[in-house]
Amino acid sequence: MAANPTFKTPVIAQPTGELRGKMEGMWSDPPGLYGWLGTTDHKKIGKRYLVTAFVFLMVGGIEALGMRLQLAQPNEHLLSPGLYNQFFSMHGFTMIFLYSLPILSGFSNYLWPLILGTRDMAFPRLNAFTYWVFVLAGIFLYIGFWGGKGTDVGWFNYVPLAERQYNPDWNVDVYSLGMIFLGVSTTAGAVNFIATMFRTRAPGMSISRVPIMIWGTLVANIGILFAVPAVSLDFLMLWLDRRFGTQFFNPATGGRPLLWQHLFWIFGHPWVYAIVLPAMSIVSQGLPVYCRRPLVAHSAVVLATILTMVLGFGVWVHHMFSTGLPVIAMGFFAAASFVIVIPSAVSVFAWVATIWTGRPVFTTAFKFFAAEIVLFVIGGVSGFMTAAVPLDWQLTDTYFVVAHIHYVLIGINVFPVVGGIYHWFPKMTGRMMSERLGWWNFWLMFIGFNLGFFPMHISGLEGMPRRIYTYPANMGWGDLNLVTTIGAFVFALGVLLFVINVIRSRFVGEKAPANPWDAPTLEWATESPPPSYNFAVIPRVATLHPLWEERLDGSRQSLLDEGAVLDDEHEIPATTALDAEPDAIMKMPHTTLAPVSLALLIAGTFVGLLMSMWWVAAACLLAMIPALLWWFWPRPEMGWAERARP
Amino acid sequence: MRRPFAIALLIAPVLAHAGPMTYMVSHGAAANPITKLGWGLLGLSIFVATFIAFAVLIGIWWKRGDGGYDNRGWPVLSHGRNGLPWLTIGVPISIVLLLLSAIWTFYVLGVAAAAPGHPKITLQVTGHQWWWEVRYSYAGAPQRTFETANEIHIPVGVPVEVHLTSADVIHSFWVPQLAGKTDTIPGQMNHAWLEADKAGVYRGQCTEFCGLQHAHMALYVVAQPQKAFDAWWVHQLQPATASPSGLAGEGETTFNARCAICHSVRGKPGSMGVLGPDLTHLMTRGTIAAGTLRNTPGNLAAWVSDAPAQKPGVDMPAENLTGPQLQALLAYLQTLK
Numbered sequence: 001m002a003a004n005p006t007f008k009t010p011v012i013a014q015p016t017g018e019l020r021g022k023m024e025g026m027w028s029d030p031p032g033l034y035g036w037l038g039t040t041d042h043k044k045i046g047k048r049y050l051v052t053a054f055v056f057l058m059v060g061g062i063e064a065l066g067m068r069l070q071l072a073q074p075n076e077h078l079l080s081p082g083l084y085n086q087f088f089s090m091h092g093f094t095m096i097f098l099y100s101l102p103i104l105s106g107f108s109n110y111l112w113p114l115i116l117g118t119r120d121m122a123f124p125r126l127n128a129f130t131y132w133v134f135v136l137a138g139i140f141l142y143i144g145f146w147g148g149k150g151t152d153v154g155w156f157n158y159v160p161l162a163e164r165q166y167n168p169d170w171n172v173d174v175y176s177l178g179m180i181f182l183g184v185s186t187t188a189g190a191v192n193f194i195a196t197m198f199r200t201r202a203p204g205m206s207i208s209r210v211p212i213m214i215w216g217t218l219v220a221n222i223g224i225l226f227a228v229p230a231v232s233l234d235f236l237m238l239w240l241d242r243r244f245g246t247q248f249f250n251p252a253t254g255g256r257p258l259l260w261q262h263l264f265w266i267f268g269h270p271w272v273y274a275i276v277l278p279a280m281s282i283v284s285q286g287l288p289v290y291c292r293r294p295l296v297a298h299s300a301v302v303l304a305t306i307l308t309m310v311l312g313f314g315v316w317v318h319h320m321f322s323t324g325l326p327v328i329a330m331g332f333f334a335a336a337s338f339v340i341v342i343p344s345a346v347s348v349f350a351w352v353a354t355i356w357t358g359r360p361v362f363t364t365a366f367k368f369f370a371a372e373i374v375l376f377v378i379g380g381v382s383g384f385m386t387a388a389v390p391l392d393w394q395l396t397d398t399y400f401v402v403a404h405i406h407y408v409l410i411g412i413n414v415f416p417v418v419g420g421i422y423h424w425f426p427k428m429t430g431r432m433m434s435e436r437l438g439w440w441n442f443w444l445m446f447i448g449f450n451l452g453f454f455p456m457h458i459s460g461l462e463g464m465p466r467r468i469y470t471y472p473a474n475m476g477w478g479d480l481n482l483v484t485t486i487g488a489f490v491f492a493l494g495v496l497l498f499v500i501n502v503i504r505s506r507f508v509g510e511k512a513p514a515n516p517w518d519a520p521t522l523e524w525a526t527e528s529p530p531p532s533y534n535f536a537v538i539p540r541v542a543t544l545h546p547l548w549e550e551r552l553d554g555s556r557q558s559l560l561d562e563g564a565v566l567d568d569e570h571e572i573p574a575t576t577a578l579d580a581e582p583d584a585i586m587k588m589p590h591t592t593l594a595p596v597s598l599a600l601l602i603a604g605t606f607v608g609l610l611m612s613m614w615w616v617a618a619a620c621l622l623a624m625i626p627a628l629l630w631w632f633w634p635r636p637e638m639g640w641a642e643r644a645r646p
Numbered sequence: 647m648r649r650p651f652a653i654a655l656l657i658a659p660v661l662a663h664a665g666p667m668t669y670m671v672s673h674g675a676a677a678n679p680i681t682k683l684g685w686g687l688l689g690l691s692i693f694v695a696t697f698i699a700f701a702v703l704i705g706i707w708w709k710r711g712d713g714g715y716d717n718r719g720w721p722v723l724s725h726g727r728n729g730l731p732w733l734t735i736g737v738p739i740s741i742v743l744l745l746l747s748a749i750w751t752f753y754v755l756g757v758a759a760a761a762p763g764h765p766k767i768t769l770q771v772t773g774h775q776w777w778w779e780v781r782y783s784y785a786g787a788p789q790r791t792f793e794t795a796n797e798i799h800i801p802v803g804v805p806v807e808v809h810l811t812s813a814d815v816i817h818s819f820w821v822p823q824l825a826g827k828t829d830t831i832p833g834q835m836n837h838a839w840l841e842a843d844k845a846g847v848y849r850g851q852c853t854e855f856c857g858l859q860h861a862h863m864a865l866y867v868v869a870q871p872q873k874a875f876d877a878w879w880v881h882q883l884q885p886a887t888a889s890p891s892g893l894a895g896e897g898e899t900t901f902n903a904r905c906a907i908c909h910s911v912r913g914k915p916g917s918m919g920v921l922g923p924d925l926t927h928l929m930t931r932g933t934i935a936a937g938t939l940r941n942t943p944g945n946l947a948a949w950v951s952d953a954p955a956q957k958p959g960v961d962m963p964a965e966n967l968t969g970p971q972l973q974a975l976l977a978y979l980q981t982l983k
Contacts, residue, residue: 081858081958154855160832161815161857166775251833257816258831293726297733322818322854323829324810324836327759331752338744338751342737348698349736353729355705359713359721362706370702377698381691384744388687388751390680390758393826394669397818397853463667463822465853468861476665518720551723 216281452487885913
């Protein structure tokens with residue numbers, strides 16, 4: 001294999017029909033189950049992420065509606081306390097772990113290679129693997145509920161309540177192992193995004209020409225790489241405590257309950273940024289398109305994104321202000337939490353300035369992006385209030401914080417996500433979504449959301465604690481909760497309308513051209529939907545906005561219809577990290593069952609651990625060895641990376 | 647317009663029908679500076695959110711310049727006008743506001759973190775699933791120590807030290823109109839303080855999720871003038887009166903057989919249980935079952951005969967008492983004044 005290292009210069013040509021035919025034959029998956037299970041096409045994987053995550057969103061939403069019915073009035077008996085506690089716990093982990101990040105991974109998986117002007121992610125098999133692990137871990141996390149009892153200790157799962165002594169059922173074991181399981185997917189995905197960003201950009205896309213959408217996801221995934229180990233370790237220690245009687249968190253034998261909280265929030269707060277920064281970058285990418293101008297202060301927004309993630313690792317204690325930590329220490333974390341407002345302000349002012357100095361077009365996507373700015377600020381200022389230590393002693397664990405987290409997660413994640421679907425749906429499916437339904441969709445979601453969640457600020461200030469399954473009549477919380485419940489249902493109706501619009505448009509939507517919104521980035525340079533190979537020839541990028549160059553800069557400098565052909569098996573160019581100079585030709589893997597097999601074996605291992613069937617776990621672990629050999633066995637068609645001539 | 651409506655929506659209910667748990671009004675030195683900070687930061691937050699909301703709305707609707715339209719009616723692309731002043735002006739203003747907020751915050755942190763001077767009265771509050779154990783002590787007077795549960799009395803205008811821990815899982819001690827919350831964590835002693843500047847009954851509630859009945863773990867703080875408070879303390883120190891006779895006497899037998907394994911009544915050698923609340927002066931308390939039910943004979947009967955029906959998951963079992971046993975038990979409990 002390495003015996004005959006060939007140097008070759010890629011052919012530079014314009015795409016022809018013949019070339020397209022050849023590429024299609026080479027890059028498309030074989031038909032049938034094999035192709036379906038074995039695909040490594042980032043576009044298919046991205047769409048699967050989007051659909052799966054949205055299904056989880058709806059499951060979590062149904063749990064939320066159940067809770068809202070229970071809380072609509074004082075002293076209701078619709079849900080038993082046990083069921084209510086399972087609902088709010090599952091609602092939390094479903095939305096935070098099975099929806100928020102995976103939906104963004106869906107966007108990124110689908111869009112990254114298109115935006116970067118290449119044909120796949122850096123590690124296509126790893127990409128397929130992360131999806132299968134995600135979906136299996138999601139199912140795993142729910143077996144507790146279907147098997148009799150779901151986790152009922154809240155998504156942050158505080159010990160000692162989560163210890164065996166207070167929670168002897170298997171539900172917390174399911175949650176602990178499931179979170180470790182899911183961490184495999186998240187970590188592998190992060191590695192893939194980082195490698196993709198630094199090695200597979202189209203030639204010429206130097207670091208200053210990387211679109212903002214990429215930055216948000218990149219920064220989030222670098223954060224994830226550092227954050228997830230803390231929570232995986234935390235859950236491993238808890239599982240060892242529960243299953244083998246170790247004493248990590250037991251105060252009676254020298255363990256520390258607060259150790260759980262530190263490790264959880266060292267992960268937890270960066271995670272919040274991991275699930276909002278990519279969504280914010282969707283807004284930064286989409287909003288300017290509809291404002292008919294480039295984003296104001298692109299570089300400042302990029303730097304603010306990076307700064308937010310860095311600072312995000314220094315604020316975790318603001319989740320623990322009432323745990324009795326030393327005042328000096330809390331002061332430090334309060335200061336850090338105030339400082340993190342600054343990069344957020346940079347993004348907000350850049351968006352507002354883009355609207356002010358642009359000439360907006362009122363598409364549905366624009367409405368969602370513009371609404372995000374307002375909701376972001378509301379969620380931001382309530383977060384700023386909780387950063388003030390003494391005030392947080394009042395605010396924390398009340399509905400004020402519930403309002404805050406929903407303004408953050410729905411305002412900064414769901415709104416950009418839905419807007420992003422309206423924006424990229426034509427690219428993904430080749431059909432436009434209905435703008436008429438979109439109008440109703442937006443207003444129902446916007447009004448429903450604010451009607452439902454704004455009053456939570458007030459019930460919080462009125463002293464309503466979170467996570468109570470009922471409340472007495474004389475607290476003054478009844479009316480507010482009724483309004484909240486009504487709002488939640490209006491919001492749900494809006495989400496339902498969105499789903500209807502997606503399904504309807506998928507089949508009967510108007511046919512979409514390659515670039516329906518006249519957007520500037522490379523994903524709009526190829527057909528809608530893109531062919532399996534994305535680009536017949538690899539584009540060469542000269543600016544931040546290749547498709548706007550003629551009109552903004554007077555002449556086109558990027559080369560979009562002539563470039564490296566790379567049609568000898570599955571090839572993509574590897575480029576240098578900063579300048580994106582062509583560096584090598586990468587031979588890419590294609591349809592393979594190795595990823596799904598490995599994912600199933602990991603699932604088998606975790607099921608074995610859960611059921612204490614050690615031989616199952618051991619057998620699955622052993623079986624991973626041949627699976628990995630199969631995965632990594634050198635194949636002639638993948639060869640070695642061949643260095644391109646400069 | 648949504649914003650002004652929202653502001654009205656936000657402030658009106660707080661002022662109009664402030665419930666017992668609202669912390670936008672407060673009545674003690676440990677909470678008052680926080681309340682002021684709360685209103686201040688809330689006002690700033692509303693201002694900022696309103697400002698940005700208007701900025702977005704005006705930016706959208708106010709058509710500026712006419713750069714022409716392309717063939718499908720969209721404005722033509724342009725580099726746009728210079729938007730940087732939004733950042734070069736907006737960010738520094740934000741930094742100044744943040745700095746001022748931080749200074750105010752740290753000032754309040756310093757004031758609210760610890761009680762002034764050295765309070766003589768110390769309460770040790772221990773969180774249980776799902777009730778509050780309270781032990782009173784007075785500096786230098788160990789003979790004045792006693793235990794009670796779920797109802798705390800404090801003298802008006804006097805800071806009281808509160809030591810917090812837990813017997814099982816993490817709870818959080820919170821009496822919003824008197825002080826912010828502090829967690830009770832097993833294996834750890836946390837500190838808080840309370841002071842009420844006017845007499846009254848203040849409601850509190852557990853605010854860290856602690857299991858099935860987290861929703862029913864309330865407590866009350868009764869702030870009394872010093873004289874009334876001293877009298878209350880003296881009374882609480884008394885053990886139960888000598889054994890009653892008649893119906894109440896029968897009830898005591900039932901109590902010792904069924905209840906005393908968990909509950910104690912001071913002065914009764916047969917009632918030394920430590921798992922449940924101390925019941926020596928049960929009838930002086932306004933509520934039972936950690937603030938869940940008002941302390942009326944009817945509620946008490948319902949509670950002792952079938953506690954899990956009132957509060958599913960509670961450790962106290964259904965007692966399957968016969969009618970006469972229940973009557974006698976209630977008669978005995980009524981003597982615990």
